Amino acid sequence: MTFFLASAHFRTLFAPHIALFFLAAWAVFLHSAPMLVLAQTPKVGFVNSNTIRERSGDYQNAKQRIESNVNDWKRQIDEQQTAIQVLETDIQKKRLIWSEAELRERELTLQRKRMEKDDFVRSHFNTGGKFDTLVVSTMKPIEAKIAAAIQEVGITEGYDYVWDKSTQPLLYANPRFDLTVKVMEKLGLFTDDIKAKLQETIDKIDRDVKKLREETSPRAVGRRLSKALEDAKKAAEETVNEAKKEVENVKKDFETTAKDLKEIRLDTPAKQDSTKPRSNTSIPRDGGAPLPKPTPTPPADTTKPR
Numbered sequence: 001m002t003f004f005l006a007s008a009h010f011r012t013l014f015a016p017h018i019a020l021f022f023l024a025a026w027a028v029f030l031h032s033a034p035m036l037v038l039a040q041t042p043k044v045g046f047v048n049s050n051t052i053r054e055r056s057g058d059y060q061n062a063k064q065r066i067e068s069n070v071n072d073w074k075r076q077i078d079e080q081q082t083a084i085q086v087l088e089t090d091i092q093k094k095r096l097i098w099s100e101a102e103l104r105e106r107e108l109t110l111q112r113k114r115m116e117k118d119d120f121v122r123s124h125f126n127t128g129g130k131f132d133t134l135v136v137s138t139m140k141p142i143e144a145k146i147a148a149a150i151q152e153v154g155i156t157e158g159y160d161y162v163w164d165k166s167t168q169p170l171l172y173a174n175p176r177f178d179l180t181v182k183v184m185e186k187l188g189l190f191t192d193d194i195k196a197k198l199q200e201t202i203d204k205i206d207r208d209v210k211k212l213r214e215e216t217s218p219r220a221v222g223r224r225l226s227k228a229l230e231d232a233k234k235a236a237e238e239t240v241n242e243a244k245k246e247v248e249n250v251k252k253d254f255e256t257t258a259k260d261l262k263e264i265r266l267d268t269p270a271k272q273d274s275t276k277p278r279s280n281t282s283i284p285r286d287g288g289a290p291l292p293k294p295t296p297t298p299p300a301d302t303t304k305p306r
Contacts, residue, residue, distance in 0.1 A: 042160035045177045050166040052146055052180065055189040062138040069134055073124050080117040087113065149186040153179050175201045 053059045087110045095103055124130045154162040162179060163170065175198055184191045214220055 043158055044161045044163065045154060045157065045159040045179045046163040046165050046170065046173050047150055047178070047180045047183055048165045049146060049150075051194065052184055052187070052189070053142075055184060055191075056142065056146070056187065058142050058145075059139075062142055066131075066134055066138055070131065073120075073130075077117065077121060080113065080120065084110065084113050084117065146183070146187070149183045150179070153182045153186055157182070175205065 087106065091103070091106050091110065098106065122129065150162055157179065159179070163173075165173065178198060181191045181195050181198060184194070
């Protein structure tokens, strides 16, 4: 009894404070819930780095420099190959004329030229060769500049992730989240035509969405249903009218056929009476089987003796 009274006194004393505590906790939860939802929904954008590179003057100049070096290296390889072929032909033609020492010297020269050509190709075009070194040294500053612009735009616009569409293809991306134009503007590149095309794409999507919403609105759905019901009702009425017409036509055909049969039955007895001899049978009045008519008895012959 004492415990019960003490617990009752405790509840009476602290009940308001407990209620206030739970109310405060609930208010904090409601205030932080939207922030938690926003924190769990990252903002994602994308760029097309190939488009940026195509409009970058620095990139185009670096590309031309690389192509010029590559063409020069290929020309040197062609010259080496031509020299090898000339020496091979010369050896084939004069191997019987030259002395053994001269032939050996030419073959060693041919072997050296082949090795020089192979070494040149490997040192320039194999992995880690001069081509890779030239690309890295030429393109790395430009790529770093583009990456810095992308990062700055992403941070300024409040994006959590920015994908590169040219290296990581996306099945679908809303053009509203395309940051390519903004990055190009950050780099000082010409963007009027790309911006106009992007805006045209966005406007088309807006029109399509608006049209879809109008078509799927309750009013539009109701109108389509009403029209469908009216069309179905009209089709049913037409079907019923066609069925009625068909019944009328069948009825008329039946009446015409019945009339023709009746006329045939009326004409048949008269024709039979005029063409067939009368039967010697008579039909009794009670509807029984027909009875033969009595044959008249011939008169007795009085001339014969009795």
